[in-house]
Amino acid sequence: MTSNNNLTRRRYLQGAGATGAVLTMAGCLGGGGDGDSGGDGTTEAGGTTTSSGSQELEIVHWWTAGGEADALEALVEGFEEEYPEVTVTNNAAPGGAGSALDTEIQSRILNNNPPSTFQIWPGKALNTYTESEVLEDIGDSVWDQEMRDAYLDGVKQMSQPAGNYVAVPLNIHRLNNLFYNVEVVESAGVDPSSLSTPADVLSAMETIDAETDATPMAHQTQAPWSTLQLWESVLIGAAGVDTYNDILAGNVAANEDVVRESLQLVADYSEYFNEDAGSVAWDQANNGVIQGNAAFLHQGDWAAGQYQAAEDFEYESDWDYVPFPGTDSVYHVVTDSFVMPTSNPSPEATEKWLSYCGSVDGQERFNPIKGSIPPRTDVPNDEFGPFLTTQREDFNNSDAQPPSIAHGTGVTPEVKSNIEGVFSSFNGSWNVDNAYNGLTNAF
Incomplete structure (x- = not known):
């Protein structure tokens, strides 16, 4: 099967976000628009690459802020040491918390020009991708028994x-x-641990x-x-996980x-x-905490990567954290992964990348x-420092x-898109009635 036949334009528009817009990113690789593998590999009529293809690996991701960009660079450096070819x-x-990437990737899949791998x-x-059958099964090529034994069960389930x-x-x-x-x-006399x-x-x-x-x-x-993420923590903190799951x-x-x-x-x-919340990104807002111009930040623990990258800003003495009040025993999870699109321009290199990520x-x-x-579960604590060691314990x-x-x-991509539309309006009006009505319709 080809990508064009499986990821229909109607399904693409449902998955690509509230606007359904198709964005073309400057700097993305062109080739392969006719379904060719893009390298030394050949492509069967069904769109499956049958040989190793190019040894050029294109990675598409949304990590551009402070610590996250540094983390990807460290990952790529390690990969290049292991696979210099x-x-x-x-x-x-x-x-847009991945929405720009999703739009870009789905557009390229529709044009039979996927990258080697992308973050999701x-x-x-x-x-959206599994229903359209545009992701390769990597159960045999990447997920060997050693890797399966080492991964947490819940994460393995999310991978399939x-x-x-x-x-x-x-x-x-x-x-x-x-x-x-x-x-x-x-200086304000506030003790976060008492909240x-x-x-x-x-x-x-x-x-x-x-x-x-x-x-x-x-x-x-x-x-x-x-704001959607903040609301999720407020909801769990006020009503508990069972109620949150019922709403999901x-x-x-x-x-x-x-x-x-x-x-x-x-x-x-x-x-x-x-005051500039409507015109800054999360990491720019977080600079206020680093510079001493802001007290709190509700965010995923990637914010700690930005703190650790800042000069003279030390854990516990300069910055600290508590679980969002009411959620002490909860670990509200988000996981990043990489996948292998079909009609892949560099299948051998992509398998190497996925194995290295695992x-x-x-x-x-x-x-x-x-x-x-x-x-x-077998990654040692040595390199993780006190904050992340505490997170692992939590x-x-x-x-x-x-x-x-x-x-x-x-939630499914369509429901997520609907809810993002609700919170996009909520960010501008803070109208609870409209937000509640939007959420009742979003599912």
């Missing part, structure tokens, strides 16, 4: 949403973190606003994902009171965001810099590891 082309498609969340985020292995998870992030600048909160509910966070921000010149919470609203199943109206209350609390938080060496190089923990001791809406692991 492969030439790596590193193409970024940043923005496993789980339900893969549905249609029953066969199509993805290699590289990391595990925790979403329900509340980071803070130690000096700012202490036990999402409503307590609002009270703390009110105090910070009254007692300091700092912004109570650094945040970005130019894209919907950060589409039962919004059955939980109307807690949905409205959590939306209202986020709207109340917005009064204490930085290795101890690859995950030991990448995760400490990225600010994430490894999905392999993960091992957690009672629940729910998936994410904002990062596509807990």
Whole structure:
């Protein structure tokens, strides 16, 4: 089968986001538009490359901020040391918590010109691709028994949403973190460890606003994902994981009171965001915490990668974190992975890359810099430092590891797109009634 026949234009528009727009990224490789393998390999009528193809590996990803860009560079350096015969082309498609990349990749698949590999969340985020049968089964070529034995069971399940292995998870992030600048909160007389509910966070921000010149919470609203992610933590903290999972199943109206209350609390938080929230990216907002101009940041633990890359900004003495109040025993999970598209221009090089991403060496190089923990259980703690070692302990001791809406692991791409539309409007109006009505319709 060819990519064009399986990823129909109607399905593409459903999966590509609220606008359905097709973006063309400058700098992406051209060739292969006629279905050729793009290298020394040959392509059968069905679109499957039958020989090794090119040894040029094109990686498409959205990691461009501070620590995450450094983490990818470290991963690529390790890969190139192990496979010096492969030439790596590193193409970024940043923005929108993966939506720009998704649009780019689906456009290229429709044009029978996929990259060697691309970054994507496993789980339900893969549905558009698995239903369209445009990802290679890598169960035999990459997922050997040693790798299967080393991976956490839940992560392995996310790697095979249609029953066969199509993805290699590289990391595990925790979403329900509340980071803070130690000096700012202490000067306000606020003790983050004493906060036990999402409503307590609002009270703390009110105090910070009254007692300091700092912004109570650094945040970005130019894209919907950060506010959606914040709402997920508020909802879990206020109502618990069972209610959150029930809402993920589409039962919004059955939980109307807690949905409205959590939306209202986020709207109340917005009064204490930085004034330029609508025009900055998350990492730019996070600079306020680093510079001492902001107190709190709700974000995945990739924010710690930015802190670790900053000069003279030390864990515990300058910055610290608590689980978002009300979610102490929860590890709200998002995972990044790489996949192998069909009609692949460099299948042998791609298999090498995926195997390396699944290795101890690859995950030991990448995760400490990225600010994430490894999905392999046999990666030693030596390189992870005190913050990530604590995160690994929190993960091992957690009672629940729910998936994410904002990062596509807990809902289908179509539902995620619908909810992003709701929060895009919410970011501009903070209208709880409209947001609640939008969520009831989103599923």
